[in-house]
Amino acid sequence: MSTIGHHDFRMPGAVRFGVNALLTLPDEIKHRPATKLALISDKGVEGAGLVQKVIELLQPLSIPMVVFTEIKGEPTFNLLESTVRMLQQEGCDLVVGIGGGSAMDVAKTTAALLDKADLAAYLSGVSVIESRTIPCILLPTTSGTGAEVTMNAIFGDEEQELKRGLVSPALLPDVAIIDPLLTLTCPAKVTAASGVDAFTHAIESYIAVRSTLMTRMYAEKAMKIFPQHITRAVHHGGNLEARIGMSLVSNLAGVSLANAGVGAVHALAYPLGGKYHIEHGVANALLMPYVFEVTGRACTEQMVQVAKLLQLGDFDKQPYEALDAVVQYMYRLLDELDLPTSLKQLGVDEASLPVLAEQASKVERLLSNTPYNLTYEKIVGIYKKAYSGQ
Ligand SMILES: NC(=O)c1ccc[n+]([C@@H]2O[C@H](COP(=O)([O-])OP(=O)(O)OC[C@H]3O[C@@H](n4cnc5c(N)ncnc54)[C@H](O)[C@@H]3O)[C@@H](O)[C@H]2O)c1
Structure with missing residues (x-):
């Protein structure tokens, strides 16, 4: 950083x-x-x-x-x-x-x-x-x-x-x-996937190697207002306040992404889009908890801040517990927003996981921006877990 x-x-x-x-x-x-x-x-x-x-x-x-x-x-x-x-x-x-x-x-x-x-x-x-x-x-x-x-x-x-x-x-x-x-007419499924995509941009750019004080300001604000609006925007699409909130989240997270870049979640999502044409937002939302379970270990301090922004609790005294709270929140999002919870459910062939991992490990631009050294073996492990679902 x-x-x-x-x-x-x-x-x-x-x-x-x-x-x-x-x-x-x-x-x-x-x-x-x-x-x-x-x-x-x-x-x-x-x-x-x-x-x-x-x-x-x-x-x-x-x-x-x-x-x-x-x-x-x-x-x-x-x-x-x-x-x-x-x-x-x-x-x-x-x-x-x-x-x-x-x-x-x-x-x-x-x-x-x-x-x-x-x-x-x-x-x-x-x-x-x-x-x-x-x-x-x-x-x-x-x-x-x-x-x-x-x-x-x-x-x-x-x-x-x-x-x-x-x-x-x-x-x-x-x-x-x-x-x-x-955005008022945006279908619920697209609202859910693209909304969690925006959150992925915020959290990945927040921990990014290339993040700066300015990008983190944008990412922090996006993460703080995201939980107040996402559920209503998905389940009550006509609610203008929720739509305004999510438009703001998306824009703030986009500015942070533009200037700090994103990381491993996107690197692992790309091959799913390329081979199986799984929508970008759906792939990111599904992979996010599985990736963060691993990469989040390298960013304990940031996870304490993220947990605070998402109002999951104050982990100043138990910083190593913050990651689990953040990851559990990511899993809950999938359930609450009716998003797919496993690669199997999305029609991914288990035998293709090593090939997907090979492709993901070549997305150097994004992996090098992640503060954790994700080896090929770790990537296979993440895909396997995401394949079966939690
Ligand atoms: N350039 C970037 O920085 C960046 C960042 C993230 C993702 N992407 C790319 O963006 C694409 C995904 O974009 P997306 O998630 O916004 O979805 P999308 O543009 O693919 O749209 C998804 C569906 O929603 C419909 N739709 C969109 N808005 C609507 C509205 N208001 N009312 C009714 N229908 C509406 C569209 O017609 C489409 O069928 C992927 O190709 C992804 O790789 C780009």
């Missing part, structure tokens, strides 16, 4: 948070010279009426618009590439992404790649995306991935059955507009 030296802290050009913040979108577009706008989303968000809402809001601007709602959950590099090619042909010069992490990841990466000729070098990770010349505005409809404020975008590599992240400050949007009203 770095407490000396220097570090960058990056955010989008503007982060606008609040009920009805969506209504400011036309002004943002007016201030940016654009001849053709690309509106990127998916069928679920379109079905909830949110794409139409944006179209109607932008109609008075009379800017030609390409509406593309073919984004699939857990998007692949192939989908990203075809989206970039399509918008290049259309001559779009401003991108608006509305949706969960899937639509936002495609939207922001498309905006960053739209003026690039050699896509393959960027998609393979050989070339880092250094700049973006086309404006990009993101509006999250889940709470969430925090993708509206992160420098990452995650895609599935179909050939290698892997998920891989692209990382660059060019993936930060010009404006992130977080309007909790956009």
Whole structure:
């Protein structure tokens, strides 16, 4: 955990948070010279009426618009590439992404790649995306991935059955507009998985090797307000107060994730997404207690703080008991939010666990950010336990 030296802290050009913040979108577009706008989303968000809402809001601007709602959950590099090619042909010069992490990841990466000729070098990770010349505005409809404020975008590599992240400050949007009203229609299952995903971002970035005083401030606040809102947001989706709370959790955790990175939970979740197409939030939520049971041993002091933030008790005098309280809380979350509790339940083949562990042990970017040396054997052990369930 770095407490000396220097570090960058990056955010989008503007982060606008609040009920009805969506209504400011036309002004943002007016201030940016654009001849053709690309509106990127998916069928679920379109079905909830949110794409139409944006179209109607932008109609008075009379800017030609390409509406593309073919984004699939857990998007692949192939989908990203075809989206970039399509918008290049259309001559779009401003991108608006509305949706969960899937639509936002495609939207922001498309905006960053739209003026690039050699896509393959960027998609393979050989070339880092250094700049973006086309404006990009993101509006999250889940709470969430925090993708509206992160420098990452995650895609599935179909050939290698892997998920891989692209990382660059060019993936930060010009404006992130977080309007909790956009999350009111988010289905309970997605609210649960993406909500616990946000908590995973907070706790993993909190203990991250690259965490700083500033990132920990964001992570701490996210963890403190998470328990007050998650259950109501899932079981009473129309409750605006809970939706506002979870929008805030997601955004704060996203800022912390963007600047400190995440760790082993994500490293072990990636292969589950790549091979079995298990949703990112579901995989993270399920793996979190199993991973923390092991890695949390290296962060006793932080676990005491986390237990306090989650109002699980004061463990100052018995610091080694804090980890168990935190892990039990993580298990309870799975039950209370009706999330899967074992890999078996998700259709994972037990025989594939060693291969998954091999893939996870190669996610060096995230494992090196975890303050615990997770060997291949330990990773197999975690997958085995998660396979059977607690
Ligand atoms: N870039 C990052 O920093 C980052 C961080 C975490 C996860 N991710 C990525 O984000 C993706 C997951 O995103 P997600 O969990 O937000 O889910 P998602 O974007 O895949 O959406 C899940 C489903 O919920 C529906 N939906 C979303 N909002 C809705 C709404 N308001 N009303 C009705 N339906 C709605 C969508 O149509 C979709 O069917 C994964 O690909 C993951 O790898 C990215």
